Amino acid sequence: MHLAFLRDYHEALVIALARTVPTLERGTVAEVTGLTPQAVSKVLARLVDEGLLEPAGVRRPPRGKPAAVYRLVPGSRWAIGAHVSRRALRLVLADLAGTVHASTATPLPADFTPDQLLDELASGVTTMITEHRLAAPELAGVGIGMIGPLDQSTGTVRGAHRLRHWRDVPLAELAEARLGLPVVVDKDVTAGVTAEAWRRGTTFRDAALVVVDAGVGAGLWLGGSAHRGSHTNASEFGHAVVQLDGPLCACGRHGCLEAVHEQAPDPAAAAAVLATGVVNLLQTLDLGHIVLGGADLLPHGDLYREAVEHAVRTQLPGADWLTVEVSLTSLGPDVVAAGAAMQVLDARYGLPAPTRPREPVAASR
Amino acid sequence: MHLAFLRDYHEALVIALARTVPTLERGTVAEVTGLTPQAVSKVLARLVDEGLLEPAGVRRPPRGKPAAVYRLVPGSRWAIGAHVSRRALRLVLADLAGTVHASTATPLPADFTPDQLLDELASGVTTMITEHRLAAPELAGVGIGMIGPLDQSTGTVRGAHRLRHWRDVPLAELAEARLGLPVVVDKDVTAGVTAEAWRRGTTFRDAALVVVDAGVGAGLWLGGSAHRGSHTNASEFGHAVVQLDGPLCACGRHGCLEAVHEQAPDPAAAAAVLATGVVNLLQTLDLGHIVLGGADLLPHGDLYREAVEHAVRTQLPGADWLTVEVSLTSLGPDVVAAGAAMQVLDARYGLPAPTRPREPVAASR
DNA sequence: CGACTTTAGCAACGCTGTTGCGTTAATACC
DNA sequence: GGTATTAACGCAACAGCGTTGCTAAAGTCG
Numbered sequence: 001m002h003l004a005f006l007r008d009y010h011e012a013l014v015i016a017l018a019r020t021v022p023t024l025e026r027g028t029v030a031e032v033t034g035l036t037p038q039a040v041s042k043v044l045a046r047l048v049d050e051g052l053l054e055p056a057g058v059r060r061p062p063r064g065k066p067a068a069v070y071r072l073v074p075g076s077r078w079a080i081g082a083h084v085s086r087r088a089l090r091l092v093l094a095d096l097a098g099t100v101h102a103s104t105a106t107p108l109p110a111d112f113t114p115d116q117l118l119d120e121l122a123s124g125v126t127t128m129i130t131e132h133r134l135a136a137p138e139l140a141g142v143g144i145g146m147i148g149p150l151d152q153s154t155g156t157v158r159g160a161h162r163l164r165h166w167r168d169v170p171l172a173e174l175a176e177a178r179l180g181l182p183v184v185v186d187k188d189v190t191a192g193v194t195a196e197a198w199r200r201g202t203t204f205r206d207a208a209l210v211v212v213d214a215g216v217g218a219g220l221w222l223g224g225s226a227h228r229g230s231h232t233n234a235s236e237f238g239h240a241v242v243q244l245d246g247p248l249c250a251c252g253r254h255g256c257l258e259a260v261h262e263q264a265p266d267p268a269a270a271a272a273v274l275a276t277g278v279v280n281l282l283q284t285l286d287l288g289h290i291v292l293g294g295a296d297l298l299p300h301g302d303l304y305r306e307a308v309e310h311a312v313r314t315q316l317p318g319a320d321w322l323t324v325e326v327s328l329t330s331l332g333p334d335v336v337a338a339g340a341a342m343q344v345l346d347a348r349y350g351l352p353a354p355t356r357p358r359e360p361v362a363a364s365r
Numbered sequence: 366m367h368l369a370f371l372r373d374y375h376e377a378l379v380i381a382l383a384r385t386v387p388t389l390e391r392g393t394v395a396e397v398t399g400l401t402p403q404a405v406s407k408v409l410a411r412l413v414d415e416g417l418l419e420p421a422g423v424r425r426p427p428r429g430k431p432a433a434v435y436r437l438v439p440g441s442r443w444a445i446g447a448h449v450s451r452r453a454l455r456l457v458l459a460d461l462a463g464t465v466h467a468s469t470a471t472p473l474p475a476d477f478t479p480d481q482l483l484d485e486l487a488s489g490v491t492t493m494i495t496e497h498r499l500a501a502p503e504l505a506g507v508g509i510g511m512i513g514p515l516d517q518s519t520g521t522v523r524g525a526h527r528l529r530h531w532r533d534v535p536l537a538e539l540a541e542a543r544l545g546l547p548v549v550v551d552k553d554v555t556a557g558v559t560a561e562a563w564r565r566g567t568t569f570r571d572a573a574l575v576v577v578d579a580g581v582g583a584g585l586w587l588g589g590s591a592h593r594g595s596h597t598n599a600s601e602f603g604h605a606v607v608q609l610d611g612p613l614c615a616c617g618r619h620g621c622l623e624a625v626h627e628q629a630p631d632p633a634a635a636a637a638v639l640a641t642g643v644v645n646l647l648q649t650l651d652l653g654h655i656v657l658g659g660a661d662l663l664p665h666g667d668l669y670r671e672a673v674e675h676a677v678r679t680q681l682p683g684a685d686w687l688t689v690e691v692s693l694t695s696l697g698p699d700v701v702a703a704g705a706a707m708q709v710l711d712a713r714y715g716l717p718a719p720t721r722p723r724e725p726v727a728a729s730r
Numbered sequence: 731c732g733a734c735t736t737t738a739g740c741a742a743c744g745c746t747g748t749t750g751c752g753t754t755a756a757t758a759c760c
Numbered sequence: 761g762g763t764a765t766t767a768a769c770g771c772a773a774c775a776g777c778g779t780t781g782c783t784a785a786a787g788t789c790g
Binding site: 367368369371372375400401403404407425426427428429430431 | 744745746747748749753754755756757758
């Protein structure tokens with residue numbers, strides 16, 4: 001970890017702040033980051049130089065010299081996000097502020113192959129690039145939110161559920177070669193929760209995006225970053241058992257949340273089941289935010305939201321201090337694709353993680 | 366975040382490494398940390414100066430100049446850990462390597478008050494200090510693993526379960542005043558998982574310590590640090606519902622893991638219930654390690670371990686790559702107290718977290 | 731117009747890790 | 761036994777980060 005880490009870290013800190021507040025100035029940034037105003041001046045100058053920030057006039061205090069005001073230039077950087085579901089490919093164009101500027105959806109062939117996906121992806125991305133006149137430096141890359149299981153660190157799909165042609169496919173590598181752009185791959189729901197986090201800022205520290213879309217999953221955002229687990233296999237929340245002697249699930253267990261939810265007689269009952277699952281999640285993880293989404297949930301969005309809110313009020317014991325904010329995703333069907341795009345931006349302009357020690361080397365003798 | 370952050374971070378990195386390998390030398394540290402050998406020399410010199418490391422001879426390579434070898438001085442720093450349960454106070458003395466050097470247990474009065482606990486704590490700590498001749502600089506402080514709910518950041522107990530005299534007690538503050546030492550307070554199971562993490566090193570990235578002790582809880586270690594949630598209320602894993610129409614639990618819900626576990630006809634059935642709960646946790650969080658502990662589990666330790674291992678093999682779908690290591694805690698009944706001690710050491714000698722932005726200030730106008 | 735307040739910015743500085751290069755202590759070769 | 765080779769060490773100069781000290785600028789207030 002060099003000195004450059006400090007520089008990048010502080011730049012990322014300012015960018016993160018600029019995403020969540022309309023305008024910035026030296027004094028407030030210094031207060032929030034703990035840096036001295038002088039250091040903030042240098043950081044702001046560097047960011048203006050890179051085109052990420054721009055001056056936005058001055059604020060005139062009751063007395064004293066006017067303060068220089070800055071704001072983010074959302075259009076200075078872009079990323080394209082893709083959501084690969086079993087039925088369709090959805091593409092969005094997102095800017096540095098996390099705003100979605102374009103969104104397309106194209107159907108995919110049943111049981112599509114990697115090549116079929118790459119063809120569709122390449123044509124969609126090319127169209128988007130030409131339509132919006134994106135050039136290399138502003139376009140940070142392409143993110144893909146994909147059906148798991150997969151290995152996020154290498155971008156390899158281990159074997160997407162119910163897709164036969166996807167055993168150990170190095171998707172990130174293939175897409176990079178095809179598109180000539182940096183590509184990151186992640187599980188759909190994990191990408192989705194990144195979109196929520198990127199847009200909401202630092203108050204969104206521990207949260208889940210609960211998705212119902214031909215299955216139930218929960219993308220997790222814990223301690224201020226995406227939680228993927230030891231094998232990028234976290235978020236299989238739908239396969240937690242809520243009824244020990246319940247109906248057989250496709251996964252082989254009995255009474256998985258997903259199976260019980262699916263067999264509920266009506267949407268209200270289904271919502272109640274899901275709500276209980278959400279309270280389980282809260283008991284285990286103590287989240288501050290629950291965001292709901294997914295193609296099979298949003299049509300009954302308010303019903304689900306109210307069921308979860310009700311369960312949180314009645315099933316979570318005691319505690320006025322145990323506040324949980326329940327909401328529907330503001331990005332609708334674009335969450336996953338938008339989140340994939342924001343993961344690209346996050347990798348480049350988000351808070352860098354300090355180097356952690358690698359596998360300890362065996363003791364020398 | 367100053368330059369001092371880098372210094373502390375790299376020192377902590379080396380200490381963390383020194384905990385997990387018997388000996389260190391410049392070259393290997395450089396490789397693991399990514400620093401240049403020259404920088405490592407400076408770090409090692411500082412640590413030797415502080416007494417945390419000591420030279421341990423030389424390694425003679427096949428050819429060339431012998432390499433200087435260093436090792437941790439475990440006895441250079443100490444911390445005392447306390448485990449407050451409903452029945453007893455357990456104290457341990459732990460060194461920098463995470464080794465427990467002394468352990469005592471004293472019963473606590475039924476429904477004890479804060480004052481009663483502080484009396485017992487003060488006398489126990491004083492005894493331990495005099496018996497082991499600990500002085501201020503080596504003794505880093507006292508950690509307390511406590512029944513929740515509580516607020517870890519301020520060390521305030523919000524209202525310990527089934528203890529009537531514990532509403533909004535600033536335990537850390539009171540204990541600091543009483544003992545004249547730094548005090549950190551955390552939930553029992555979260556402290557416990559810290560002990561496991563501190564002893565196992567960096568391969569222990571995503572894990573849970575599942576505890577059965579008059580209730581079921583799971584201390585979580587996610588992404589290399591303790592997961593406490595938005596209100597220090599994570600780990601209430603025992604109150605996740607596994608049987609929607611199950612027996613009424615003390616918490617008011619039906620079919621909580623804890624209630625179903627408790628009503629199991631025999632230990633084997635109880636272990637099977639817990640095992641299913643553990644698989645739920647794995648599905649949701651994708652952990653690499655499950656550690657089992659607690660006064661009501663360890664008497665049937667192997668039974669529980671085998672039940673969990675069996676459930677992991679049979680209920681977790683597919684996947685040779687989805688490896689989970691299941692084990693019993695090597696610290697036995699001392700886990701929580703030892704973990705509390707290690708949280709003190711971790712606060713002082715563990716990896717510091719970079720400053721995160723505070724609550725964004727409202728936009729200036 | 732001068733005192734005061736608030737913000738901005740130049741310049742020197744301290745401390746971090748890095749780079750360059752010479753030194754040291756061992757083995758291998760002739 | 762002398763010389764080359766190897767591997768590790770360490771001094772000294774350096775680059776770049778944020779900090780400190782101080783001066784300047786641009787307003788309001790009396």
